[in-house]
Amino acid sequence: MSSSEISGAAVRLGFLEYAAANPWRIVVTADWPRAVLQCFFFTLLGTVTGGPEGGRFAFVGSLAMIMTLDTIIGVADVPALEKWVGTFYRLQLSGASPAGIFALRSIPWVVRAVITVVSCLVIVGPATGNADLSLSLVPVLPLFVLMAVTTAAAGLAVASPAIGRRADVVATNGLTYLLIAAGGLLVPAGRAPLLDVVGYVLPLRHGVLAIRDYLEGRPWLGEAALELLVGLGWALLAVWLYRRQSARARLTGSDDFA
Secondary structure (H helix, E strand, O other): OOHHHHHHHHHHHHHHHHHHHOOHHHHHHHHHHHHHHHHHHHHHHHHHHHHHHHHHHHHHHHHHHHOHHHHHHHHHHHHHHHHHOOOHHHHHHOOOOHHHHHHHHOHHHHHHHHHHHHHHHHHHHHHOOOHHHHHHHHHHHHHHHHHHHHHHHHHHHHHHHHHOOOOHHHHHHHHHHHHHHHOOOOOOOOOOHHHHHHHOOOOOHHHHHHHHHHHOOOOOHHHHHHHHHHHHHHHHHHHHHHHHHHHHHHHHOOOOOO
């Protein structure tokens, strides 16, 4: 098979396995309502603690945060499923890049994350008195798409060493909590210097700053470029980790880590 045929097959498989594991009835009646309610809760919390401006700040951060339900926790299920069903070794023997195949099969999760953001713009914005903010955010939807991709790259990266130890849930939840603490999503950046240093290399951080700069009428392309660079760094890390894992598996005959 040519590389284009392999890529097309990976994309089709990604949508098929997503549909099999996530029936649309469950997504519509459970998964999306959960994400919308989370966004609603954190926006209200920001309003209670910081007034209307606090609510607007929290609304923007919540829109970014809820994407991690799909782009980190959901995306990590793609390589984890390969390991659980016992077909990871076949992928490693195929000669194709495991990270590349997993990235293509993660596309449904990225699409779902963007749909979740749009749903919150439509529902949570007006419900919390931020309808004008929702309209203002429409032009920067491409930035949310960018953040969906960068967080998906991070999700694949943290899943690589975790699936060998059956710790994918711990790793993905840990990264999500770290993003909340250091990403400047719900708490303004600069409050904790150590977390700020960590935050600079995390996805979402620069994307959210770019959106806030856009809303304030400040230059925002620089922060958007940094978000892209951070995402590229996580993607390269994912490629290296899966290559290293495949090489180790060929030497030891096992994907499990000691």
